Amino acid sequence: MSDNRTDFTALHALAWVAGSDAPEKNALNIGFMPLSDAASVVVAATQGFAQPYGLTLNLHRQASWAGINDKLLSGELDAAHALYGMVYAIGLGISGAPASNMAVLMGLNQNGQSINLSPSLKADGVTSPAALKQHADQPGTTLTFAHTFPTGSHAMWLYYWLASQGIHPLHDVHSVVVPPPQMLAHVQAGRIDGFCVGEPWSAQAADLGQGFTVATSQSIWPDHPEKVLACTQAFVEQYPNAARALVMAVLEASRFIETSLENRRSTAQLMSSRDYLDVPLAHIEPRFMGHYHDGLGQQWQDAHPLSFHNAGTANAPYLSDGMWFMTQFRRWGLLREDPDYLAVARQVQQLDLYCRAAGSLEIPLPSSPMRRSQLLDGSVWDGTDPAGYARSFALHARHDQ
Structure with missing residues (x-):
């Protein structure tokens, strides 16, 4: 040693x-x-x-x-x-x-976390990191992003990703803490412009048209x-x-x-039940299996899935x-x-x-x-x-x- x-x-x-x-x-x-x-x-x-x-x-x-x-x-x-x-x-x-x-x-x-942006940003044409940077630089603009705990991984992925795009996470945006299951409600209420959270909450937002995935955590750090x-x-x-x-x-x-794809599928089904996630299987299984769509029309099989x-x-x-x-x-x-x-x-x-x-x-x-x-x-x-x-x-x- x-x-x-x-x-x-x-x-x-x-x-x-x-x-x-x-x-x-x-x-x-x-x-x-x-x-x-x-x-x-x-x-x-x-x-x-x-x-x-x-x-x-x-x-x-x-x-x-x-x-x-x-x-x-x-x-x-x-x-x-x-x-x-x-x-x-x-x-x-x-x-x-x-x-x-x-x-x-x-x-x-x-792996298996995501950063989503809101429908209002999508409507404004802010659908890429470069567009987000340009939007954040506009005078009088204050973006509000949610994560799940001040020292948690979602705060760190969000901060790291924003900084990599030239957006200072402490100066250029306002951060708030929101429990994972409440992210979608905050987006729908217009309280936040984006969030970083674990699945299935990003997938559900994209599935329901409540924003889109701009980055996965594995795109920030593969196998993090x-x-x-x-x-x-x-x-x-x-x-x-x-x-x-x-x-x-x-x-x-x-x-x-x-051990097998079937075990992954059966596990996703177990997790969808009321006792655990209480979310329809359709919002859980795809990303659980590494199948992504971003809410903007792009689909892919992720090289570094959950x-x-x-x-x-x-x-x-x-x-x-x-x-x-x-x-x-x-x-x-x-x-x-x-x-x-x-x-x-x-x-x-x-x-x-x-x-x-x-x-x-x-x-x-x-x-x-x-x-x-x-x-x-x-x-x-x-x-x-x-x-x-x-x-x-x-x-x-x-x-x-």
């Missing part, structure tokens, strides 16, 4: 022999938001993946990410389908609550990190076997979803994934100083626990918890110089040096 990297393969030898350690707590309360990317948690809880590990997963649908934030901290929820950035914001004390040590148990998905299975560090310390069993159940469910497993790469808790969100907090002034990016990520990302669970299931482990990616503006992120990366962008908040 080097000074700044952890070798996943070395941790593989720590694999847990299933059944050797009974969970300390058998019934777990698991929170989720009504989004397509909660599927692996729902499947784990309802399709028999938890019981072999001695667990019962009690699902609790939540109305907002703020509610998940609060209930994780209070202990009302043992773990949750959570925003990557939200978990780090809680740990860094920038979520509106006192700092509390948090844990990312595993990734739940990559998205939702995670999160809990407090205290939960991992108090119930280590239960935490590991939970990861194994959700890992098996994640793998199951991607992924729940991807041979384990969607689930591995890469250190660099967690570090990226901190670089964006720094970029946009949510952090006034650079944290010790690597040290914080090592504390939050539960590498040992994940590798034991994945090793027991013979799920491939990456050779390194750092990965290299190129984003739409040409910037390369590999975790090697997070402070420099945060300062490298042409558009950013003023940093107090």
Whole structure:
């Protein structure tokens, strides 16, 4: 093991022999938001993946990410389908609550979010990034965009995309927080000019003619990190076997979803039910399967669709994934100083626990918890110089040096 990297393969030898350690707590309360990317948690809880590990997963649908934030901290929820950035914001004390040590148990998905613009912008001919930039530059114009949580992934994708088009997300637009299921209502009421959210809410808006998709999150960062299975560090310390069993159940469910197209379809149908998304299957299944239309007449099969497993790469808790969100907090002034990016990520990302669970299931482990990616503006992120990366962008908040 080097000074700044952890070798996943070395941790593989720590694999847990299933059944050797009974969970300390058998019934777990698991929170989720009504989004397509909660599927692996729902499947784990309802399709028999938890019981072999001695667990019962009690699902609790939540109305907002703020509610998940609060209930994780209070202990009302043992773990949750959570925003990557939200978990780090809680740990860094920038979520509106006192700092509390948090844990990312595993990734739940990559890709599958979208940025939509409103029917009024479409009517004005604003149907491309260049047209949006021109519109935003007009004197007296104030655009209002919605995301789902101030430090969440949707805020970061929205800010990153706007900045890549030369639109400053803090100066040139007004941002508001709207729970995912309420996005369409805010568009219909004319309160917002656009939004970034997880599916199926962007697809539903496009299907109903309530705007159009101008960018997918995977067009910003192909195979980007998205939702995670999160809990407090205290939960991992108090119930280590239960935490590991939970990861194994959700890992098996994640793998199951991607075993066949039929499994994806049946999962989309499950998610459409009243208990989970309560949305017609026609608004869920296409993008769940990677089939897109943007509401402007364009259709495509996405090269980087919503992924729940991807041979384990969607689930591995890469250190660099967690570090990226901190670089964006720094970029946009949510952090006034650079944290010790690597040290914080090592504390939050539960590498040992994940590798034991994945090793027991013979799920491939990456050779390194750092990965290299190129984003739409040409910037390369590999975790090697997070402070420099945060300062490298042409558009950013003023940093107090």
